[in-house]
Amino acid sequence: MASPDSNKPYQPGEVYQPGEVIFQEGEPGDCAYIIEEGEVNLFMLVAGQSKLIAKLKAGHLLGEMCLIDHQLRSATAIAVAPTRLIVIPGQRFQEKIASCDQFIMLLVKVLLDRYREMRARLENISRIVDEDRLNQTLYAPNHYVSFQDESLALTTRQLEAENALREAFTQRQFELFYQPILALQDNALAGCEALIRWRHPVRGLVPPIEFIGLAEETGLIVPMGQWIIEQACAVWRQLEAEGIVLDFIGINLSSKQFEPLDFVDQTQALFIQQMMAPRHIKFEITESILMANPMQTVTILNDLKQLGCHIAIDDFGTGYSSFSYLHRFPIDTLKIDKSFVSTMLSNPKSFQIVKTLCLLARSIGLVVVAEGIESEEEHHALVEMGVDYGQGYYYAKPLPYEAFRQFIIAQQAG
Ligand code: C2E
Ligand code: CA
Ligand code: CA
Numbered sequence: 001m002a003s004p005d006s007n008k009p010y011q012p013g014e015v016y017q018p019g020e021v022i023f024q025e026g027e028p029g030d031c032a033y034i035i036e037e038g039e040v041n042l043f044m045l046v047a048g049q050s051k052l053i054a055k056l057k058a059g060h061l062l063g064e065m066c067l068i069d070h071q072l073r074s075a076t077a078i079a080v081a082p083t084r085l086i087v088i089p090g091q092r093f094q095e096k097i098a099s100c101d102q103f104i105m106l107l108v109k110v111l112l113d114r115y116r117e118m119r120a121r122l123e124n125i126s127r128i129v130d131e132d133r134l135n136q137t138l139y140a141p142n143h144y145v146s147f148q149d150e151s152l153a154l155t156t157r158q159l160e161a162e163n164a165l166r167e168a169f170t171q172r173q174f175e176l177f178y179q180p181i182l183a184l185q186d187n188a189l190a191g192c193e194a195l196i197r198w199r200h201p202v203r204g205l206v207p208p209i210e211f212i213g214l215a216e217e218t219g220l221i222v223p224m225g226q227w228i229i230e231q232a233c234a235v236w237r238q239l240e241a242e243g244i245v246l247d248f249i250g251i252n253l254s255s256k257q258f259e260p261l262d263f264v265d266q267t268q269a270l271f272i273q274q275m276m277a278p279r280h281i282k283f284e285i286t287e288s289i290l291m292a293n294p295m296q297t298v299t300i301l302n303d304l305k306q307l308g309c310h311i312a313i314d315d316f317g318t319g320y321s322s323f324s325y326l327h328r329f330p331i332d333t334l335k336i337d338k339s340f341v342s343t344m345l346s347n348p349k350s351f352q353i354v355k356t357l358c359l360l361a362r363s364i365g366l367v368v369v370a371e372g373i374e375s376e377e378e379h380h381a382l383v384e385m386g387v388d389y390g391q392g393y394y395y396a397k398p399l400p401y402e403a404f405r406q407f408i409i410a411q412q413a414g
Pocket of ligand 3: 314315335
């Protein structure tokens with residue numbers, strides 16, 4: 001009899017004849033199987049007797065349980081027709097498990113745990129004749145996987161953080177700040193970048209670095225992203241109503257926002273609803289978004305361009321920095337990352353990188369924004385290089401709406 005879990009490993013294509021054991025209850029398992037062809041019966045020992053518990057056919061999975069919780073095989077699998085199997089090696093299975101959502105993993109573990117405990121109890125019950133002992137067994141405290149277990153505390157904390165974030169969104173605890181962007185040749189205010197903040201009732205102002213990742217993981221970034229665009233448009237209209245018209249407002253996009261197939265339609269509907277001219281919108285996307293799914297991204301960006309929006313590459317120089325995509329994607333603006341700007345006066349290499357990026361951008365008709373300008377010296381160096389726009393604490397930090405409005409008024413007065 002062939003038994004892949006004991007001495008003789010299963011060879012792909014090998015056929016189990018009716019009656020042959022595929023694996024045996026109680027032995028360790030290092031793989032799972034999919035039945036490619038044939039039939040397999042699963043048996044379990046109940047009160048010392050072998051009982052048929054499942055009849056499996058082509059396409060069914062078997063032997064997966066012990067790989068999830070590293071227990072011994074919980075059943076014996078016997079071919080009942082000539083059977084061919086596809087082996088899923090344990091390591092491959094573990095990789096799949098490791099890459100799945102932690103909560104799903106936890107759920108699988110809990111279900112498996114409950115199943116095993118229930119099975120052990122049923123087995124005990126079938127042997128008990130005395131009623132007191134039967135009750136003791138039925139109502140004995142269980143040892144299920146608990147969300148308070150050390151190893152699961154992380155998942156629990158993650159769930160709490162997710163719930164808090166969703167709740168905060170429902171409670172409207174998010175707001176946009178606006179960081180001015182100036183035309184460097186004449187220091188005139190040209191536009192701004194919208195930057196999200198979480199006004200936490202206890203923690204105060206929480207920066208996006210602490211929650212954008214989680215919002216992306218949970219998919220909350222999709223409704224949140226729509227709200228950001230809506231809010232940015234509303235503020236634009238509010239300023240317009242006061243006679244304040246800037247050239248553009250930058251809005252950051254996450255790759256997850258591109259996943260709903262109707263992202264562009266939804267965005268267009270929003271512009272119409274908010275009476276916003278798309279030519280004032282500059283969507284900021286990072287290099288990693290471009291590279292994650294280039295085919296889909298190029299279509300979406302072309303559609304956004306078609307609406308009239310502008311596209312900026314954010315944090316340029318920190319990612320792949322492949323110049324080829326500057327041609328492939330419909331990009332208007334290159335935002336040089338603050339890590340280059342902040343080191344360019346002390347590090348000649350950074351200085352050369354910034355200079356070269358400016359030349360390159362200009363030669364292919366891109367507008368350049370330098371990010372993270374913090375000093376007058378940096379400002380002057382960038383003006384000399386001919387950089388179009390500047391953004392940084394030197395001019396202004398990201399400001400809440402009213403402070404931003406005052407900044408504009410002061411600029412216009414001066
Ligand atoms: P980012 O798009 O690169 O935004 C610029 C960040 O640099 C902002 O941090 C801004 O406050 C900061 N910054 C601006 N000038 C200076 C400066 O002179 N010196 C220094 N040290 N920092 C400066 P913030 O607001 O904390 O945002 C961090 C990141 O969070 C953003 O990086 C962006 O990736 C993400 N983010 C912010 N708002 C949104 C949003 O509405 N949607 C999405 N998807 N992501 C957002
Ligand atoms: Ca940005
Ligand atoms: Ca940036």
